[in-house]
Amino acid sequence: MREYRKHASTRAVPVIVLSSKEDPATKGEAFAAGANDYLVKLPDRIELIARIRYHTRAYLDHVQRDSAHRALRESQRQLISANLELERLTRIDGLTGLGNRRYFDEYLAAEWKRAFRAQSPLSLLMIDADNFKRYNDTYGHMAGDDVLKQIARVIQSGSGRSTDLAARYGGEEFVIVLVDTILEQSSAIAERLVQSVRELNIPHGPDRVTISVGVATAVPTENETPNDFVNAADLALFRAKSEGRNRVALHMSRS
Structure with a gap:
């Protein structure tokens, strides 16, 4: 788990820990290391699939939000840059490059x-x-x-x-x-x-x-x-x- 969280490519990937230990200290250590969920022993098929789907949707929502935020920041950067260039052009004489x-x-x-x-x-x-x-x-x-x-x-x-x-x-x-x-x-x-x-x-x-x-x-x-x-x-x-x-x-x- 700690190795997963060290690397950018796997840092946000959801991880479900399957363990035979019910010990609260062990469970707490797993969550502290970055686990998204913790199941004692192998649960039934329906519950396991449901949890995988839940964490997968949450992860994909996170990725999409992150991508949307990056796109928004880039769009804002381009807009600011375009506005600054437009403001500069309104002040410049096209032939000589001096102020107009x-x-x-x-x-x-x-x-x-x-x-x-x-x-x-x-x-x-x-x-x-x-x-x-x-x-x-x-x-x-x-x-x-x-x-x-x-x-x-x-x-x-x-x-x-x-x-x-x-x-x-x-x-x-x-x-x-x-x-x-x-x-x-x-x-x-x-x-x-x-x-x-x-x-x-x-x-x-x-x-x-x-x-x-x-x-x-x-x-x-x-x-x-x-x-x-x-x-x-x-x-x-x-x-x-x-x-x-x-x-x-x-x-x-x-x-």
């Missing part, structure tokens, strides 16, 4: 509130691929999509902390949210991004593909909103493009 516009809006709103409570600086980089429509018209949309993917990889590398978010804002525009980051730090990151995209050396007519970046830094106040913050970064981006593109322009809402 919806996720950016949610993330910025949450970080704006956090920065307001902590009175800590928040920086935003608004990034645009220069003359991208002309690139698409010249090389085709498939080539344009490939360029966006390459730019996205550079942008992702510029938001290396787990608290930062890089996202596709729309079309050829991207954004990076940098938490607890002052203007000098965010502008340095922006300069590295501009340089890294130049170093991709992607032909664009007589020149190569470049980006312009607008940088805004703010410590949120009651009178400002995340939209004001985005507009500030967008104005800085507009100035970078109007001053010749392939550069960084700064805007600071409040220090």
Whole structure:
């Protein structure tokens, strides 16, 4: 009996002990070792078959319940995994693998509130691929999509902390949210991004593909909103493009 209960393959198999001993100590030892039933001497045929059937049904019910529980746990695991993947996909831009516009809006709103409570600086980089429509018209949309993917990889590398978010804002525009980051730090990151995209050396007519970046830094106040913050970064981006593109322009809402 003890050997049976040591092994996984026989641990749950029902066992009826047939014994010539009526001694309670012996009977108790048998049950302690794992017996399901204990019969003194050989009972009549009807009783023995009835007991075998009873324990067999109980064992099969146990096996079926165990199998059903395993199947239910596996189904729950797959459902959780599917829900997590679905949630991830709702936040990801399909082309670039960065966060999408919806996720950016949610993330910025949450970080704006956090920065307001902590009175800590928040920086935003608004990034645009220069003359991208002309690139698409010249090389085709498939080539344009490939360029966006390459730019996205550079942008992702510029938001290396787990608290930062890089996202596709729309079309050829991207954004990076940098938490607890002052203007000098965010502008340095922006300069590295501009340089890294130049170093991709992607032909664009007589020149190569470049980006312009607008940088805004703010410590949120009651009178400002995340939209004001985005507009500030967008104005800085507009100035970078109007001053010749392939550069960084700064805007600071409040220090």
